Amino acid sequence: MGFVRTYNNKKSTRYQALYMDHKGKQRSAGTFSTYKEAQRAWQAAEVKIREGIPWDHARRKQRFRNYVEDTWLPNHRMEPSTRQDYVSAIYKHIMPYFGDTRMNEIFPEHIQQWITHLKAKGVTPRRIQYCKVSVLNAIFTTALRDHVVVIHPSRGIETDPVPEKIRKIITVDQFDAIYRRLPDSDAQLLIETDIESGLRWGELTELRVKDLDFTTGILTISRAVIELTRKNHPEGKRFLVKDYPKNRKHRRFRLSAQIVAKLKAHVEAHGLKLDDLFFSRRDVAAEPHLEVAATGNLEFEAPNRRTYTHGTITAYSLGKCKCDHCRAAYAAYRAKRRASGKDSPRRPRAIDTDPHIPANWFRKYCWYPARDAAGLDWSPRIHDLRHAHASWLLAGGADLQVVKERLGHLKLATTEKYLHSLPNADETALTALDKIRSTAARSQAEPPATDAQSDTANQEIARLRAVIADLTIAQHSNTAPHLRLV
Template identity: 65%
Template sequence: MGFTRRRPGKDGRVGYQALYDDARGVRQTAGTFTTRKAADKAWQRAEARIAEGKPGDPRRGKQTFRTYVEDRWLPNHRMEATTRQDYVYAIKAHIMPYFADMKMRDITSETVREWITHLKQNGVSAHRIKYCKTSILNAIFTTAVNDGVIIYHPSRGVATDPVPEKPRRTITPEQFDLIYNALPDADAQLLVETDIESGLRWGELTELRVKDLDTRTRVLTVSRAVVELVPEYHPEGKRFLVKEYPKDKRTRRFKLSPQITTKLKAHIEAQNLTSNDLLFARRHTPPKPPLHLVEPTDPTFTAPNGRTYAHGTITAYNLGKCKCDHCRGAYAAYRASRRAKGKDNPRKPRVVDTDPHISANWFRKHCWHPARDAAALDWSPRIHDLRHAHASWLLAGGADLQVVKERLGHRKISTTERYLHTLPTADETALEALNKIRNTFAITDLDLQGQLQEAQAKIAQLQAALADQLLVERANPTRNLRSL
C-alpha cells in the first residue's frame, strides 16, 4: 500500500514524497510534490501501473546505455560463451563508443540511422554493420522494451545496406587430393580425411573420442563440441570449453565409409588410445633448453648499419641486431636479473596449457595454410569448406536430400539445399538437356527445309512442263483447230 510522507526541505519549505512498493516489494518513490494531493495521485498511479502488469518506472529510461548494457544486459542475458565473447568485442569496438553516454529513453530510430552512417564513414564493412545492428543492438533494445526500461524499440525497422551473398565454391576431389598430399604428417592427413568423410564442424571433429566410434557397425555418434575462448570468457579461466551438445542441440548418428573406419581403428591401436581419449589430440612439445653462453670465436662483429659491436652486450642485441646464441643468452640473463629485482614490471610466470584439444588457429597456421599454398589453387578454401564439400559430393552423387540434412545436423532442409549444384560439373546435366533440345529443333528445321526444297523442285518441274506445252501449241495452231 502506497502512502505520502511529509518531507521538509533545506530551505524550510515542506514537500510531500510519494512512496509505493514495486512488484518485488521494494520501497520506491514516485517523486516529491508541493501538495499532499499531488503526491497521493502519484503513488496511486504507480500502483495502478503495477496492477496492470506494467511495473516500468519512467525513471529507468534515464540510465545511460553503458549502465544498462554493462550492469544489467550483459550479466543476465543468456547466450553461448562464444557468442558472448563476440558480442563484447563488437560492443566495445562499434556500439559503445557511440551510444555509451546517451540515456536509454533518448535513443530513437533516427539515432540508430545516424550511428549506421557513422560506422560507414569510419570504413566499417556492411556485413559488420548488419551483424552489430541485427544481432546485438536489436537484442539489447528488445530486452529493454520487455523490461520496461524504454517504451518503443528504436532499432526495429531500421534498414542497413544489403550484403550480397558471395558465390559458394566447393573443393573438388582433385583439389582435395592436392591439399591432402601436401599436409605435413599422417595425423594431419587422417584428421582432414575424417572431416571430408563425415562433414563435421571443427568443434565436433576435435572433440571426437574413441567411445564415439563403433568400429564394428561403423556408426559415429556426435554428441559434444569444443569451443576455443579467451580465458576471460571461460567459466574457469581456461582456453577450451567442452559443451555437452553440438551446435544443433541434438545428438546425431551416421555411418562412415569402411576405408576411413579402418584407418581410424588402426590409428586408435597404434596410439594405444583408451575409450575416453580424443581421436585427434595436440602433441605437447618439450620446453626449449636454456641457452648456454658459449664464447664466440670473434669477440666483435660488424652490424648491417656499419658499426662494430661486442658480442654479449645489450647494444649488440638491440642496435646490432645480433641474434646469435651468445647475445640471446646474455640478453635473457640481463632481463631475468632485472625482473628478479622487481624492475621492468615483471610478467607473471607463463602457464603451460596441457589441454589436448587442437587449436583451430594452430592447425590453420601450421598444417592447412602451408598445404593449401603448396597445392597452388586458384582460390583459398577454409577448413570449414571440407564440410561444404562433403555435402556437395553426397548430393552430386545422388544421395537423398533428407539423409544429407541429418548427417550435417541442419535444422532446415533449405540450408542443405544450398549445397546443390555447387560443384563445377553440376551444370553439365542442364547443359546436356539444353543441347539435346536445341539439336532436336535443329534436326526438325533441317527436315522442313529439305521437304520445302523438294516441293520447290517439283513446282519448278511442273512449271517447265507447262511452258514447253504452251510453246508447242503456239507453234501448231491448226492442230488445235482440228481437235475442236
C-alpha cells in the same frame, strides 16, 4: 500507500512522488512543481505495481552502459561462444556510441545515425548487420519486455544489404593436392575424417574413441568443444566442452569402411583408450623452429627509407619488420639479456595441458602451408571441407534428407543450398540446351523444295479434294460413288 514529500527552498517548492514497490521498498516516481502532479504520479505508479508491471521511474533514466553491464549481460542466456562474440561487438562498435546515453533517450533516429557512423568508420555491412540485428535488437527487446524503455528503437531500422556470396566447393583434385602436402599422416587422417564425415571443427576435435563403433562403422556426435578467451571462460581456461553439438541435437551416421579401418589403426598405433581423443596436440606436427636469417643478402627497405637486414635487432626495432626471422632474432636477444639479469624476467606463462587442438594453430602450421603449396586459384578454409562433403554426397545421388541428418541441419532449406554447387553441376542443362539448338540448326540447314516437288504436292492436294467432293455427293444421293483412282 504512496505519498508526496514537499521540499522548500529559497526559489520554489518541489513535490516528490513516493510509492512502495512490490518488494516493499520505497521508490520515487519523480519530482514535480505542483502537488497534484506528484499525487497523480505516485498513484499511477501504484496502479502499475498492482498490474504486475515492474515500474521504477529511475530505471528509464539509467545509462545504456549501466543497463548492459549490470543487468543485460549478467542475466541474458546465451552460449559461451555467442557471449564472447556479443561482448566483442558491444565494446568495439556499440558502447562507444551509446554508452553514456540514457535508455529513455535512445530513439530510432539515433540508431540510424549510429549505422551512418559505423559506415563512415569503414565497418563492413555484414558486421553492421550483425551488431544491429543480433546484438542491439536483443538488448532492446529485453529492455522493452522489462519496461525499461517504452519503444523498441532498433526494430524496423534497415541496414545496407549484404549479398550472399557464391559458395565455392573444393573439388576432388583440389582436396588431393592439399592432402598430399600436409605435414604428416596424423594431420592427413584428421583432414580425411573431416571430408568423410562433414563434421564441424568443434565436433571433429572433440571426437573420442568411444564415439565410433568399429564393428558397424556408426559414429555418434553428442559433444562439441569451443575455444574461448580466458576472461570469457567460466573457469578461466581455454577450451570448454559442451554436452551437445550445435543445434542441441545428437546424431548418428555411418562412415565408410576405409576411414573406419584407418581410425582403428590410428587407435592401435597410439594406444588410445575409450575416453581419449582421436586427434590431439600430441599427434599433429610441432611448430616449426624459427631460424635466425644469416646477415648479408636479405636486405630490405623500411618505411623510413633506410635499409636493414632481416634477422637483426635493428630490423625489428627500427625497420618495424615483424617477419619470423626478425622476431626470432629479437626473442633471442631478449632471452639473452634476461639470462644475464639485465632485464626483469617476465611472468612465466601458465602451461595449458588441455589436449584439444587449437583451430588457429592447426590453420597456421598445417592447413595454410599445405594449401599454399598446392597452388590453388582460391583459398579454401577448413570449414569448406564440410561444404564439400555435402556437395559431393548430393552430386553422387544421396538422398537430401539423409544428407541433412548427417550434417545436423535443422532445416531442409539449409541442406538444399549445397545442391548443384560443384563446377560440373550444370552439365545436364548445357546438354539439353545443346540438343535443342542442334535440332534447330539441322532444320534450317535442310534445302528448300524444288518447283517439280511443289507441282507434285499441288496435284496430290487437288486429287484428295475431288475424292472428298464425290463422297459428299454420294452421301446425298444414296448411290455408290465411282471413285476416281489414279
